Amino acid sequence: MKPKKTTIHDIADKLNITASTVSRALNNNPRISDTTKKAVLDMAKDLHYQPNNIAAALRSGKSQLIGIIVPTINRSFFSSVIRGVEEVANTLNYRVVVSQSYEIFENEVATVNAMLNARVDGVIASIGKNTKNYEHYTNLIKKGIPLVLFDRTTNKIGTSQVVIDDFLGGYMATEHLIQQGCTKIVHFTSSKKVNIYKDRYRGYKEALNDYNIAFNESLVCKGNMQLEDGRIAAEQLLALNKEFDGIFSSSDYAAMGAIQILKEKGIKIPEEVAVAGFSNEPFTSFTDPALTSISQFPIEMGRAAAELFFDMLHTEKKKFIPQKTVLQPELVIRTSSLKTIK
Amino acid sequence: MKPKKTTIHDIADKLNITASTVSRALNNNPRISDTTKKAVLDMAKDLHYQPNNIAAALRSGKSQLIGIIVPTINRSFFSSVIRGVEEVANTLNYRVVVSQSYEIFENEVATVNAMLNARVDGVIASIGKNTKNYEHYTNLIKKGIPLVLFDRTTNKIGTSQVVIDDFLGGYMATEHLIQQGCTKIVHFTSSKKVNIYKDRYRGYKEALNDYNIAFNESLVCKGNMQLEDGRIAAEQLLALNKEFDGIFSSSDYAAMGAIQILKEKGIKIPEEVAVAGFSNEPFTSFTDPALTSISQFPIEMGRAAAELFFDMLHTEKKKFIPQKTVLQPELVIRTSSLKTIK
DNA sequence: TTGTATGCGTTATCAC
DNA sequence: GTGATAACGCATACAA
Numbered sequence: 001m002k003p004k005k006t007t008i009h010d011i012a013d014k015l016n017i018t019a020s021t022v023s024r025a026l027n028n029n030p031r032i033s034d035t036t037k038k039a040v041l042d043m044a045k046d047l048h049y050q051p052n053n054i055a056a057a058l059r060s061g062k063s064q065l066i067g068i069i070v071p072t073i074n075r076s077f078f079s080s081v082i083r084g085v086e087e088v089a090n091t092l093n094y095r096v097v098v099s100q101s102y103e104i105f106e107n108e109v110a111t112v113n114a115m116l117n118a119r120v121d122g123v124i125a126s127i128g129k130n131t132k133n134y135e136h137y138t139n140l141i142k143k144g145i146p147l148v149l150f151d152r153t154t155n156k157i158g159t160s161q162v163v164i165d166d167f168l169g170g171y172m173a174t175e176h177l178i179q180q181g182c183t184k185i186v187h188f189t190s191s192k193k194v195n196i197y198k199d200r201y202r203g204y205k206e207a208l209n210d211y212n213i214a215f216n217e218s219l220v221c222k223g224n225m226q227l228e229d230g231r232i233a234a235e236q237l238l239a240l241n242k243e244f245d246g247i248f249s250s251s252d253y254a255a256m257g258a259i260q261i262l263k264e265k266g267i268k269i270p271e272e273v274a275v276a277g278f279s280n281e282p283f284t285s286f287t288d289p290a291l292t293s294i295s296q297f298p299i300e301m302g303r304a305a306a307e308l309f310f311d312m313l314h315t316e317k318k319k320f321i322p323q324k325t326v327l328q329p330e331l332v333i334r335t336s337s338l339k340t341i342k
Numbered sequence: 343m344k345p346k347k348t349t350i351h352d353i354a355d356k357l358n359i360t361a362s363t364v365s366r367a368l369n370n371n372p373r374i375s376d377t378t379k380k381a382v383l384d385m386a387k388d389l390h391y392q393p394n395n396i397a398a399a400l401r402s403g404k405s406q407l408i409g410i411i412v413p414t415i416n417r418s419f420f421s422s423v424i425r426g427v428e429e430v431a432n433t434l435n436y437r438v439v440v441s442q443s444y445e446i447f448e449n450e451v452a453t454v455n456a457m458l459n460a461r462v463d464g465v466i467a468s469i470g471k472n473t474k475n476y477e478h479y480t481n482l483i484k485k486g487i488p489l490v491l492f493d494r495t496t497n498k499i500g501t502s503q504v505v506i507d508d509f510l511g512g513y514m515a516t517e518h519l520i521q522q523g524c525t526k527i528v529h530f531t532s533s534k535k536v537n538i539y540k541d542r543y544r545g546y547k548e549a550l551n552d553y554n555i556a557f558n559e560s561l562v563c564k565g566n567m568q569l570e571d572g573r574i575a576a577e578q579l580l581a582l583n584k585e586f587d588g589i590f591s592s593s594d595y596a597a598m599g600a601i602q603i604l605k606e607k608g609i610k611i612p613e614e615v616a617v618a619g620f621s622n623e624p625f626t627s628f629t630d631p632a633l634t635s636i637s638q639f640p641i642e643m644g645r646a647a648a649e650l651f652f653d654m655l656h657t658e659k660k661k662f663i664p665q666k667t668v669l670q671p672e673l674v675i676r677t678s679s680l681k682t683i684k
Numbered sequence: 685t686t687g688t689a690t691g692c693g694t695t696a697t698c699a700c
Numbered sequence: 701g702t703g704a705t706a707a708c709g710c711a712t713a714c715a716a
Contacts, residue, residue: 036686
């Protein structure tokens with residue numbers, strides 16, 4: 001019934017050569033003559049030969065698979081990183097296996113394990129917010145499986161990572177608000193445990209310091225960085241009669257939430273309060289006012305992660321030194337912070 | 343050097359049983375006694391046994407891999423569909439391999455081929471805009487590999503698909519504008535070759551007809567459905583002095599482009615022109631005015647696609663009848679179309 | 685430049 | 701309820 005799949009043996013038989021020769025010819029092995037190569041390639045086409053990556057993977061120990069672990073796929077930042085990874089993986093004949101942790105530690109562990117079972121050649125991951133134990137990741141490293149962390153990373157395990165300079169991003173956003181005349185700048189942040197928020201916070205403080213503006217801890221709001229958190233924070237600031245003329249939020253969503261509340265209360269943006277977010281989410285250019293933000297170049301980040309991955313793959317484990325690619329953030333100025341020009 | 347990976351043979355040796363028994367125990371085969379099962383499981387844990395999916399795949403012919411092909415990963419709609427697929431695949435111990443066609447036909451063909459080489463157990467795909475030849479997909483079907491199409495599908499090849507009722511979506515959006523008092527409604531659409539745009543267009547016409555509004559072809563603008571296309575279309579309409587009091591765009595992006603132009607020209611939305619988009623992109627709730635749109639429930643679409651896939655997987659090829667899941671769209675009313683209440 | 689032999693780790697078919 | 705054996709399709713060490 002089923003038209004039995006053709007293998008290298010079928011090609012070999014037709015050509016009166018051996019399977020090894022066919023295998024070599026297909027892999028463009030230099031020791032095979034051009035004539036045989038051509039004959040093999042032609043016959044492969046004739047027989048509709050379809051290489052079996054699985055068999056090759058079992059034999060060679062290389063699956064040509066890269067595992068990607070992200071909290072959730074349908075967030076612009078993460079899907080863009082995946083896009084970047086896929087772009088370069090694709091050109092090198094690698095496939096990309098994705099899975100989500102949903103910020104749940106157990107899922108993250110399980111998913112690393114699944115990647116291990118699938119025998120991926122390496123893993124590119126962004127750490128979940130609630131992850132404090134990195135054993136599942138160090139396990140990978142112990143087994144000699146390349147691991148590249150991006151964005152939400154950690155220095156506690158020695159592996160390559162790619163991040164943007166979050167400190168600089170925080171600094172740039174804050175500096176920009178200061179230059180627009182703000183002196184009482186609110187900051188929205190999240191858990192200190194997460195490197196990215198910690199660094200953006202540091203950048204904020206440093207900018208204040210450099211411009212001789214006193215740091216006021218009561219203007220720092222902690223939350224979960226969602227739209228709702230921004231709304232709540234803004235409401236509380238107003239309820240407490242805090243004076244402020246600028247907001248630097250570590251998340252575009254929280255910034256947006258604050259903007260909604262301010263608009264509802266009739267507070268003018270940017271005239272009375274200038275706002276800057278972080279991430280340059282696609283929606284930031286569509287809002288009213290359009291939201292100033294910090295671009296993280298997620299596609300480039302994905303490409304960089306893939307490159308670090310292939311570096312690792314081609315380096316002997318003992319010779320390997322963890323690399324860190326730091327991308328430069330970019331301040332994207334939009335109406336929400338443009339006091340002067342308006 | 344390398345701590346040789348433990349296999350089922352290692353477990354078997356330690357326990358003085360055979361690999362077959364271990365294999366069966368690990369697969370929870372009913373013919374194995376509970377005591378041996380427990381012994382095997384314990385030993386597996388002790389030896390840090392890590393199943394080799396690749397070997398199992400080669401032997402069994404099942405890779406536990408689902409290939410997903412989308413035009414681009416970092417578009418909210420597509421990444422959300424992927425999320426839905428991954429959700430259900432994950433619970434059934436399947437992994438998801440994603441790749442992008444970038445709307446380029448050759449890429450789509452190549453990527454289907456790559457999936458074939460990777461021996462995925464099936465493919466879930468959304469067809470690229472420029473694809474007119476479906477041979478690469480029919481090839482899959484011929485080989486007995488389950489194929490599920492979603493959103494951008496075709497009836498020309500007999501396979502399962504999941505779509506939303508685009509006709510109904512188009513109808514609902516148009517009807518809503520009519521109910522808001524619009525009588526001269528512009529429609530933004532794209533290539534007639536693509537099922538989704540064709541159907542939304544049909545819905546638009548039908549609604550006009552049902553409400554006794556004459557269809558005016560000069561109010562239909564064709565474009566590529568991007569922000570820029572919406573801007574261009576709106577500019578042309580104004581330049582030509584076309585009278586219109588509503589816009590139903592088959593894309594949120596194009597709708598947004600039109601809104602930008604109308605705002606620039608001082609035309610009030612929704613008072614003078616009411617606008618509705620399609621897709622309910624995340625940004626639609628953040629714009630000003632917030633954009634009325636049609637939700638396509640992408641995560642549910644992904645789940646439905648996965649379910650159709652597993653249905654196919656568990657059905658004999660000869661007994662299989664292509665299924666079509668049609669999801670109901672939902673009108674999400676926002677300020678951009680709310681003439682009455684304002 | 686090509687052939688021979690072997691094994692990657694698992695599952696499936698028989699046998700007992 | 702368990703064992704023995706083969707086979708999945710390919711790549712590679714070694715031989716010629």
